[in-house]
Amino acid sequence: MIRFADIVKSFGPKSVLKGVSFDVRRGEVFFIIGASGVGKSVLIKHLVGLMAPDTGDVWIDGEEISRFDEARMFPVRMKCAMVFQHSTLFDSMTCVENVALPLRKHRGLSLGDSLAEAAKRLDAVQMGAFADSYPSSLGDGMKKRVAIARALTLDPKYVLFDEPTTSLDPVSARRVDDLIRRLSGETGVTSIVVSHDLVSIFGIADRIVMLYRGHVRLLGTPAEFKACDDGVVQQFIHGRAEGPMEL
Amino acid sequence: MVSATTASPATGARPRAPVHVRLAGFVGGASLDLFFGARDLYSVFARTLYYVVRGKRERGATLRQMHEIGNKSLLFVTVTMGCIGMILVYQAGLQTKRVIPDFSLLGATYLELLVRDLAASLGSLMLATRVGAGIAAEIGSMVVTEQVDALRMCAADPIDYLLVPRFVASMIMTAVLIVWGGTVAFVAGGLTAYVSFGVPIATFASIGLLDWGDLITGLIKCVAYGAAIPIVSGHAGLSTFGGSEGVGWATTRAVVNSSLAVIILNLVISSATFVAFPK
Numbered sequence: 001m002i003r004f005a006d007i008v009k010s011f012g013p014k015s016v017l018k019g020v021s022f023d024v025r026r027g028e029v030f031f032i033i034g035a036s037g038v039g040k041s042v043l044i045k046h047l048v049g050l051m052a053p054d055t056g057d058v059w060i061d062g063e064e065i066s067r068f069d070e071a072r073m074f075p076v077r078m079k080c081a082m083v084f085q086h087s088t089l090f091d092s093m094t095c096v097e098n099v100a101l102p103l104r105k106h107r108g109l110s111l112g113d114s115l116a117e118a119a120k121r122l123d124a125v126q127m128g129a130f131a132d133s134y135p136s137s138l139g140d141g142m143k144k145r146v147a148i149a150r151a152l153t154l155d156p157k158y159v160l161f162d163e164p165t166t167s168l169d170p171v172s173a174r175r176v177d178d179l180i181r182r183l184s185g186e187t188g189v190t191s192i193v194v195s196h197d198l199v200s201i202f203g204i205a206d207r208i209v210m211l212y213r214g215h216v217r218l219l220g221t222p223a224e225f226k227a228c229d230d231g232v233v234q235q236f237i238h239g240r241a242e243g244p245m246e247l
Numbered sequence: 248m249v250s251a252t253t254a255s256p257a258t259g260a261r262p263r264a265p266v267h268v269r270l271a272g273f274v275g276g277a278s279l280d281l282f283f284g285a286r287d288l289y290s291v292f293a294r295t296l297y298y299v300v301r302g303k304r305e306r307g308a309t310l311r312q313m314h315e316i317g318n319k320s321l322l323f324v325t326v327t328m329g330c331i332g333m334i335l336v337y338q339a340g341l342q343t344k345r346v347i348p349d350f351s352l353l354g355a356t357y358l359e360l361l362v363r364d365l366a367a368s369l370g371s372l373m374l375a376t377r378v379g380a381g382i383a384a385e386i387g388s389m390v391v392t393e394q395v396d397a398l399r400m401c402a403a404d405p406i407d408y409l410l411v412p413r414f415v416a417s418m419i420m421t422a423v424l425i426v427w428g429g430t431v432a433f434v435a436g437g438l439t440a441y442v443s444f445g446v447p448i449a450t451f452a453s454i455g456l457l458d459w460g461d462l463i464t465g466l467i468k469c470v471a472y473g474a475a476i477p478i479v480s481g482h483a484g485l486s487t488f489g490g491s492e493g494v495g496w497a498t499t500r501a502v503v504n505s506s507l508a509v510i511i512l513n514l515v516i517s518s519a520t521f522v523a524f525p526k
Contacts, residue, residue, distance in 0.1 A: 050396050074402045081400065088397040105402035111306070150401075 001026055002047065002158065002190070007056035009042055016042055018214030019056070027188045029180060031201050033236065034211035035245065040194040041085065043211070044160045047192070048080050049073035060158070078106050080158040081151035085166060087143040089135035089150070096122060096131040099150045106154055121149040125179070141172035148179060159183065161193040165200050173197065177204050198239060202226075210236065213246070291406065291482045295414050298407040308412040316378050316413070317420030324428045327373050328366070332432030333439040335365070340444045350444055354451030357436055363461040363520075364468070366429030368513050371472035373428075374421060375505035379480040382413055383501030386484025387494040395485070410481040414474065421473030422466075429465075460524025468516055475508040 002024040009017040016039040024030045032040045045051040046058050049068055058066040065076050089098045099118035103109045109117065122128045125145040135143055144164065151159055161180065165173035181204045183189040195201055201208060202222050210217040210225075210233055218225065218233050225237055235243030264272070336357060343353060386409055389395050395405045433452075440446035480501035487497040 045396075048400060050399065070399070070404065073399075077400050077402065082397075084393045084397060086392060088393045090394060090397070101403065102401040 001059075001061065002192070003057075003059035004043065004046070005057040005059065007043065007046060007053045007058070009039065009046070009051065009053050015214060017053075017211075020211065020214070020216055021056075022209050022216055022219050024190060024192055025207075027184055027190055028206040029184045029191045029193065029204050031205040031208045032192065032194045032211065033196065033201060033208055034217075035236070036196075038211045039214065040211060041162050044082070044162060044192055044194055047158075047160060048077050048082055050082075074106065078154050079156050080160065081154060081156040082160040083144070083147050083151045083162065083164055085162040087135070087140070087147040089143055089146055091135060094132050094134055095127060095138070095146045098135070098146060099153050102150060102153050118149075118153065121153050122146065124152075125149045140167045141169065141175075144168060144172070144176060148176070152183075155187075156189065158190045158192065161191060161195075163194055163196065165195065165197045170199075173200065174203075176200075180204055198237065201237075287486065288479065288482050291410070291485070292478050294404075294406045295410050295478060295481075298404065298411045299415065302404075302407040302411050304412060305408070309415050312412045312416035313420050315381070316374075316416050317423060320374060320377055320420075320424055321427070323377055324370060324373055324424050325431050328370060328428035328432040329435040331365075331369055332361075332435035335432075336436035336439045337443055340440060340446075344444065350440065350446045351450055352453075352456070353440055353444075353446055354437060355453040355456040358433060358452075358454060359456040359461055361429050361433055362457060362465045364464075364513070364517065366432060367425050367465055367468035367472060368509060369432075370425040370428040371421065371468075371476065371509045372506055374417075374424065374472075375476050375480075375509055376502050378417065379476050379483075379501045379505035380498050382477055382480040383484040383487075383498045384494060386410075386481060387487035387497035390485060390487040391490055391493055405485060406481075410477065410485075413477040413481065417477040418470060418473040421476070422469040425465075425469050425472075458524070460520065460526075464516065464520040464524065467520065468513065471512045471516060472509050475512055476505045479505045479508050 003022075005021050007017050007020045008015075016037075020039075020043060032043065034040055042051060046053055046066060047060065049065065049070070053066050056066070057064050060076060060080065063076075065073070068076065089095070090101070093101070096115055096118045099121050100109075100111075100114035103114035103117055104111065107114075119128060119131055122131050125148055127142060127145050127149060130138060130142060130146075135146070138146070148164075159180075164176050164180070168176065177200050180191050180193065184191055184206075193200070193205075205222050207219065207221055208225055209219045212232055218228055218230060220228070225233060228234065231244040234240075235245045263269075336353070339357065340350065340353060343350060386395070386405075389398075389409070395409075398405050398408055437446075437448055437451045440451050441448055483497045483501035483504060487493045489496075
């Protein structure tokens with residue numbers, strides 16, 4: 001289980017998270033939503049040590065990890081993978097080399113073994129034909145699938161998706177949604193998804209947390225979000241320009 | 248009259264501190280920035296040395312960087328060092344002609360100067376611009392596009408993965424390029440001396456003034472500059488923030504700080520070796 005406990009994070013004078021607390025249950029598809037700049041991506045980066053909270057604790061499987069150094073973070077990153085917003089494939093490597101890198105670095109596999117395993121992982125996301133292509137020659141949707149293959153290559157318990165459907169066409173976006181849903185249903189992977197995509201949110205989320213002005217505004221199921229009479233929540237989930245929500 | 252330290256009742260603005268307080272604040276802030284910058288730079292250097300010994304390098308990564316740093320700088324170094332060599336010898340020849348019209352020591356003095364100082368310093372300043380900018384831009388772009396974060400997620404330390412191959416390659420190729428650049432500068436200077444002042448090549452190519460102290464000094468400078476350029480530039484790249492503007496700033500900072508590092512190291516090493524190997 002994952003627990004954020006009273007997370008506070010500032011960047012210089014700008015206070016982004018002002019005491020955020022919630023739990024994520026095992027095997028669920030958990031969405032973090034909120035306006036741009038509210039600190040959604042910042043929050044999930046705390047889970048894998050890419051950022052550290054000013055105060056507060058981050059718990060994964062009963063272990064408080066927010067004060068871990070880089071070396072102690074490696075096992076955490078093995079079980080908690082991340083798909084970045086812009087895929088962030090390494091430009092200088094082919095797709096298969098990108099997917100093989102965590103296998104070599106985390107598991108210490110040889111180059112040949114890691115490439116063979118990576119090729120299988122690419123096949124699983126229908127990208128086997130592009131194994132030897134460089135990321136620059138791929139479209140956004142294809143890059144995203146390679147990035148997902150790279151994240152899943154270590155069979156993580158938790159996968160963090162940072163706006164996985166942003167910049168994708170609707171068909172590619174729904175395929176990514178299906179993949180996230182299948183991960184949870186078939187392998188029990190817990191997915192934490194940062195997203196603005198209302199179709200995704202209400203299509204595949206088990207639970208949702210909405211961040212607003214540095215705090216948790218609402219935590220609940222999609223049905224509870226729809227039934228909530230909070231004007232800020234309603235404005236956000238209906239995508240209205242007018243309303244009480246402050247930017 | 249409203250004092251500089253009083254608030255304006257009309258605007259309600261905060262009172263401005265006296266000039267000496269603001270000056271102290273500025274100096275204090277700059278000193279702290281310098282201290283933290285130096286501490287971070289030292290940390291990058293120490294971790295680079297650690298991973299040179301303990302790291303697991305990617306196959307071919309250092310060779311690729313040697314090609315990037317060395318082979319791709321060859322023409323640039325050749326042209327600049329050749330031109331500088333010609334200019335230096337021509338100017339030195341003009342001065343010699345005015346004072347003591349005897350060119351017999353022109354080549355020997357020039358060679359001593361090249362080996363002890365100029366080849367390494369000028370060559371490294373050239374490399375600081377080309378190599379330093381390249382390293383900072385590449386690493387800085389990876390930082391702003393989260394590729395460095397993705398590397399960390401793959402259990403690859405950015406220092407080990409990105410900086411160490413560049414560090415090792417730079418140490419080797421800076422020495423190679425400086426020896427090559429020095430040779431080009433000497434040959435170009437010799438031809439200039441022959442054409443402009445009629446100094447025979449055999450007279451110019453004298454190693455009479457060269458000693459072990461000069462060679463050791465030149466070698467120390469090659470190693471020091473070869474290490475400083477990737478460390479300073481890599482640090483600039485890794486501390487990039489913001490978008491493309493941040494990459495631009497990082498690149499500028501890398502070139503300025505690498506050049507500064509070469510000049511400061513030159514002063515330190517020259518002072519130490521003049522004491523160690525007195526003339």
